[in-house]
Amino acid sequence: MLPYKNRLIKRTDFEKVYKYGRLFYFENIAIKIIKNGIDESRIGFSVGIKFSKKAVERNRIKRQLREIFRKMLEKIEKGADIVVMIKKAEKGKNEPKKLAMFVEKALEKGNLINNIKN
Numbered sequence: 001m002l003p004y005k006n007r008l009i010k011r012t013d014f015e016k017v018y019k020y021g022r023l024f025y026f027e028n029i030a031i032k033i034i035k036n037g038i039d040e041s042r043i044g045f046s047v048g049i050k051f052s053k054k055a056v057e058r059n060r061i062k063r064q065l066r067e068i069f070r071k072m073l074e075k076i077e078k079g080a081d082i083v084v085m086i087k088k089a090e091k092g093k094n095e096p097k098k099l100a101m102f103v104e105k106a107l108e109k110g111n112l113i114n115n116i117k118n
Contacts, residue, residue, distance in 0.1 A: 001066065001070065002043065002066045002069060002070050002073075003070075003073075005040050005042075006040055006041060006042055006043055006069075006073060007042060007043065007044070008042040008043055008044030008081055008082070008083065009044070013042070013044070013081060014044055014046070014083060016034065016081070017032050017033075017034050017044070017081050017082075017083045018032060018083065020034050021033050021034040021081070021083065022034070022110065024106050024107075024109040024110040025106055025109075026102050026103075026105040026106040026109060027089070027093065027102045027105075028086055028087040028088070028089040028093055028094075028102065029084065029085075029086055029099070029102040029103055029106045030084075030085045030086070030087070030106070031082055031083065031084050031085070031103075031106050031107065031110060032082070032083045032085070033080050033081070033082050033110050033112065034080065034081050035079055035080055035081075036079060036080060036081040037079065038079060039078055039079065040078060040079075041073075041076050041077065041078055041079065041080045041081070041082060041112075042080075042081050042082070043069050043081075043082045043083075043084065044081075044082070044083045044084070045062045045065050045066065045083070045084050045085075046083055046084070046085045047061055047062050047085070047086055048085075050087075050088060051086060051087065051088050052088070061086060061094060064094075064096050064099060065084055065086070065099065065103070067096075068096070068099060068100045068103050069084070069103070071100075072100075072103070072104065072107075074114075075113055075114050076107065076112055076113065076114070077111075077112045077113070077114060080112060082112070084103070
């Protein structure tokens, strides 16, 4: 589970990222980024009803994305608020391995990946 200090929870924080954040995307993953002025990066997830009408599917993809970000947390630059959005994709593109690759590519576009070798 993503640590509490790394979660973007408040509605006002989401609104600030939506309004002032820079948008980067790769395939069906889009991220909005804004500097937050603190020593930790906070990550929020937005999966709309257009992704799936079934809450079970939306919640499942959010759990998968949280796990991907939990594993990548030490590679992500500190001091940013990130909102992750996902679009509906054709069959097979929402597999966890492909999602992890798409997320990493989107973060690279936004210059949020540290060059730490793991």
